Amino acid sequence: MESENELNSIIFIGTFLMLFLAFGLLFMVLFYQRHLAKIKKRETELLLKTALKSEKKERKRIAKDLHDAIQSDLNAIRNYVVLFSKKNSHPDAPELLEAIHTSLEQTIENTRLISYQLMPPLLETAGFNLALRDYFEQLSTSNGKRFELDINLAETLVSNKISYELFRVVQELTSNMLKHGSISTCTARLNTSSKGVCFELIDNGIPFDFKAEYKLNKGTGLQNIQSRLKSISATLEQETIAKGNHYKIYLFSHL
Amino acid sequence: MFLLYFVVIYGVSPLLYFLIAKRKGVKELKPILPYVALTFIASFYEFFGTLTFKWDCSYWFVIYEILSFLTIFYFFYQVLQKQFAKLFLTFLFGFITLWFFLLWNFNIKDLLIINSYSHTFITVFILFFTIIWFRKLMVDAYIENLLKNSTFYFISGLILYHCGTVFLFLLSNYIYKADSNLLHSYWMINIILNLVLRTLLLIGIWKAKTN
Numbered sequence: 001m002e003s004e005n006e007l008n009s010i011i012f013i014g015t016f017l018m019l020f021l022a023f024g025l026l027f028m029v030l031f032y033q034r035h036l037a038k039i040k041k042r043e044t045e046l047l048l049k050t051a052l053k054s055e056k057k058e059r060k061r062i063a064k065d066l067h068d069a070i071q072s073d074l075n076a077i078r079n080y081v082v083l084f085s086k087k088n089s090h091p092d093a094p095e096l097l098e099a100i101h102t103s104l105e106q107t108i109e110n111t112r113l114i115s116y117q118l119m120p121p122l123l124e125t126a127g128f129n130l131a132l133r134d135y136f137e138q139l140s141t142s143n144g145k146r147f148e149l150d151i152n153l154a155e156t157l158v159s160n161k162i163s164y165e166l167f168r169v170v171q172e173l174t175s176n177m178l179k180h181g182s183i184s185t186c187t188a189r190l191n192t193s194s195k196g197v198c199f200e201l202i203d204n205g206i207p208f209d210f211k212a213e214y215k216l217n218k219g220t221g222l223q224n225i226q227s228r229l230k231s232i233s234a235t236l237e238q239e240t241i242a243k244g245n246h247y248k249i250y251l252f253s254h255l
Numbered sequence: 256m257f258l259l260y261f262v263v264i265y266g267v268s269p270l271l272y273f274l275i276a277k278r279k280g281v282k283e284l285k286p287i288l289p290y291v292a293l294t295f296i297a298s299f300y301e302f303f304g305t306l307t308f309k310w311d312c313s314y315w316f317v318i319y320e321i322l323s324f325l326t327i328f329y330f331f332y333q334v335l336q337k338q339f340a341k342l343f344l345t346f347l348f349g350f351i352t353l354w355f356f357l358l359w360n361f362n363i364k365d366l367l368i369i370n371s372y373s374h375t376f377i378t379v380f381i382l383f384f385t386i387i388w389f390r391k392l393m394v395d396a397y398i399e400n401l402l403k404n405s406t407f408y409f410i411s412g413l414i415l416y417h418c419g420t421v422f423l424f425l426l427s428n429y430i431y432k433a434d435s436n437l438l439h440s441y442w443m444i445n446i447i448l449n450l451v452l453r454t455l456l457l458i459g460i461w462k463a464k465t466n
Contacts, residue, residue, distance in 0.1 A: 004437070007430060014422030015444055022418040026411055029389045033401050036393065 049231050056119075056164055063118035071111050078104045120167065128163035132170065132188065143178055146185040158190070158197070162232040162251065166199065172225050173201055173247060181205030183244070197251040204244040210236065258443075262450050263306065266298030269456040276464045283463040286333035287409045290326040291456060293319075313366045320373040324350055327377060327413065331384040334406055339387060346380050367428040374424040378417040385414050405463035412455030419448040 081104065085097040122131040136147040158166060170188070177183045183205035190199050214222045229236055229249065239246040269291045273284065284291075297319055304310040328350075332343055353376055357369045388410060392398060401407045423444050430438045 003433065007426065007433065007437075011422055011426060011430075011441060011444075015419055018418040018421055019415065022414045025385070025389070025414070029392070030401055033392060033398070037399050041399075 045230070048227055052165065052228065052231050059118045063115045066111050066115040066118070071108060071115070074104060074108045074111065078108070117171075123163060123167055124160075127160065128158040128167060129190075131163070131167060135167075135171070136188065139174060139178075145178070145183060147174070148185070148187050150187050150189045158199075158251070162234070165228040165232045166234070166249070166251070169225050169228050169249065170199075170201065172221050176208070176221060177203050177205055177245075181208065181245070193250075195250050199249040199251065201247045201249075202241070202244065207243075208245055210238050210245075210247070258450075259446055260302075260306065262446050262453070263298050263302045265450065265453050266294045266301075269453060269460055270295035272457060273460050273464075276460075283405055284460060286330045286406075287456070287459065289329050290323075290409075291460070293322050293326050294453065294456065313363045316366055317363065317369060320370055320377075321354070324373070324377050324380070327381060330409065330413075331381075331388070334388060334410075335384065335391065339384075342383075342387075346383075350376060350380075365428070367431055371424045371427055374417070375421055378421045381413050381417050385410050403462060403466055405459040405466075408455045408459030408462060412452040412459070415455070416448045416452035419451075420445050 078101065081097055081101050085094055085101070120131045120135065122134050133149055136149060139145065139147045174186065177186055181203060183203040186201065186203040188199070188201050190197070192198070210222065214226060225236070232251065234249050234251045237248045237250065239248060273288070273291060300312070300315055304315065305312050328343070328347065353372060357372055361369055388406075392401075398404050398407075423441055427438060427441075430441060
């Protein structure tokens with residue numbers, strides 16, 4: 001009887017200790033691995049933020065260079081051409097110079113456009129709302145589609161800290177609409193909800209499931225949107241509508 | 256008795272689920288497949304051989320121990336991406352030596368002694384390579400969430416079952432000699448931990464198929 005009790009103790013204490021050891025090992029690893037994964041995630045986010053920041057800086061520099069150096073040089077050349085055309089007496093010269101003048105004008109316009117797309121000057125000087133209004137006006141004029149702002153955007157302010165990333169997201173979404181969506185109208189709204197400041201973009205084009213396409217890793221543009229939203233702690237939700245797409249971007253940092 | 260029948264029948268579920276569910280995650284499950292197949296065969300054999308027809312299963316248990324080591328060996332070798340070849344070879348050599356020693360010194364009537372040595376060796380092997388796998392995981396940190404990883408469930412099942420039953424197997428011969436009925440009572444530990452192991456195998460396969 002005594003030996004049976006002893007055996008009982010050995011078996012149960014031994015088994016308990018071994019199981020304790022196994023569970024301890026598993027929990028320790030689980031806990032430590034989660035901790036490591038968190039650190040790694042934070043590191044990746046930091047890297048992403050740094051990359052986006054340096055990209056912004058670089059865009060700014062290129063836009064400034066294009067505007068200050070190339071565009072002023074082109075302007076000077078245009079002036080020389082105008083002067084030359086007035087003084088030259090060769091019969092073919094005026095026609096030739098007219099052609100040079102036209103292509104120079106086109107180059108100047110293109111440089112201005114590239115410079116604008118790299119870094120819209122209004123974004124820095126007048127803020128997100130006016131830059132967006134200006135961008136929508138330009139899109140309406142150049143593409144013949146209706147891009148409109150539904151409300152008075154001045155009522156809700158978007159801080160400069162996140163305006164650049166949000167503007168790039170809007171640019172990406174609108175260029176997708178124009179390229180693949182066959183839209184005729186697009187409306188932007190900005191309002192405050194319980195979930196934070198909400199930016200909405202509604203179009204009447206071909207329906208597009210953003211999350212499903214993103215999961216399938218289709219297009220760098222979608223990944224670009226997602227990384228930019230992540231860097232400003234914003235989320236994108238999509239609502240189902242009868243025709244077209246309805247995107248909602250929640251800016252939690254504005255709560 | 257119901258629990259015993261249930262666990263034996265339950266043993267066929269991991270392989271059945273693997274075969275029935277969509278043919279997804281096959282590559283991820285390749286390392287554990289031989290062990291799952293062995294569990295399936297063991298369940299069949301134990302159900303018909305041991306429980307239904309009451310055959311003498313001594314030889315089967317000896318073969319099972321060897322196959323069990325080989326399948327677990329294959330599992331860790333594949334999971335660790337064929338690294339640590341020298342360590343694997345050392346353990347394999349150790350296992351072969353141990354079996355030569357066991358077959359030389361004992362006969363089939365000493366099945367419980369043979370199993371106690373073999374089971375302890377397999378437990379040490381599992382503990383050793385589990386620690387190596389975890390260490391590799393910490394250094395590389397390549398898995399974002401362990402709870403979504405099928406290998407973690409397989410390793411958890413193996414380590415819990417073998418650690419939990421090592422004392423039982425070590426003392427099984429002693430208990431049997433003292434009172435054979437007592438061994439049946441203690442065998443409940445083995446049955447419960449087998450249930451845990453098979454459930455974790457099933458969860459692991461499910462994770463691989465659904466992820």
